[in-house]
Amino acid sequence: MATGRGRPRDTQIDAAVLQATAEALDHHGYRGVVIEDVARRAGVSKTAVYRRWPNRHRLTLAVLAERVGRIEAPSTGCTLCDLHECLTLITHAFRRLGAGTLAQLIAEGDDDPAVQQHLTQAVLDPPRRAVHRTLFEARRRGDLRSDVDLPLTVDALSSLVFYRLLLGADPMDPHEIEAVVIAQLRGIATDADTLLREATEHEEHHPH
Amino acid sequence: MATGRGRPRDTQIDAAVLQATAEALDHHGYRGVVIEDVARRAGVSKTAVYRRWPNRHRLTLAVLAERVGRIEAPSTGCTLCDLHECLTLITHAFRRLGAGTLAQLIAEGDDDPAVQQHLTQAVLDPPRRAVHRTLFEARRRGDLRSDVDLPLTVDALSSLVFYRLLLGADPMDPHEIEAVVIAQLRGIATDADTLLREATEHEEHHPH
């Protein structure tokens, strides 16, 4: 890899395989990612796939990481708005991913710590960090009590999104997200009422 | 089935297979439930297994339903205590179940609504109902605001348990459960401070 000895890899193959994998993922979920089919649709041999990714788990993660990894924590200064936006972003990103796919990836990591770590790093940490950052900023502004357990609150907020995706009938809708964020804020804010008022004003400046 | 024509089924086989399945589940998780192995350890033919359960998914659910289905909603009259107890029960029941197993079952139901429904009914609904009942009692006592979205609050509380089990490093510990319940109560209670005080008194009567 370091030295350029031998025939260089065809970078178009990487792209084609990732493309085909993404399509299979969207159409049939994780179990639709069948290496032989992916290779054929990419116009590539199975060998070429396995030369780049050690197994279909890692291949799939390579696609998902790009989709989910780009969640940015919003920062408007309005705590309620930021949290709402944050959870909305996560909901959208993971809704496209699909419940079965995520569940399958989790299951596969059950007995292999390395697999589990890759999943966590590539797919689960990014949204967590976004929520954490949002809460951190809020606390820095003095919006949150000082005794709030930040990691636990991160879990409390993001867990709902995953739960509804994995186990619920429907993913979260905007109204539900708002209700949860408000209830949560009442539990951890120094002055929840003021935050709610600020959010209402903010809404008037950025309608819909 | 209605008429007793033909040789009756050996009820010991049912028991032996369920037993063997439970052991496999505890030792190696869902993927350890290999029909051929289960049958052998139960001293039974594979045919006998498939005559009773249509596939390993249903066989596994038959075991889990008995374990998880017996979660009873506590009812001491102390809202905080009841919720704490409720979440603790769920955490214990599902910790034994194992993250990989649950994830695998969810994944398998992805493209088959019937499978998904069986899982929901046998494993996921019981804990949900326990939380719901606990919250319902609390609202009936007037401990909760009247505008509280009960189903959503049920999700908010139980989601955390599942999230930590499926995606987190460790399941919830008692201290974390308490912190979450308190924060949540501040968001939905009519008078959170009084509830907390009651819980403290209750604790003195039922120490440890």
Next chain:
DNA sequence: ATGAATACGAAACGGAGCGTAGCGTAAAGG
């Protein structure tokens, strides 16, 4: 008693899909 229906065990099978290996060819560098 005899026959139909059902259960049981043993064994073999078909199928899906993962990941690997062997072989011949192609492209790069020393």
Next chain:
DNA sequence: CCTTTACGCTACGCTCCGTTTCGTATTCAT
């Protein structure tokens, strides 16, 4: 030119699901 690596093709071994076949056993109905 020789070594190294990439590529495609094909075949293979492996695991495990769920099915089928066949001979035997057990029960009820007539």
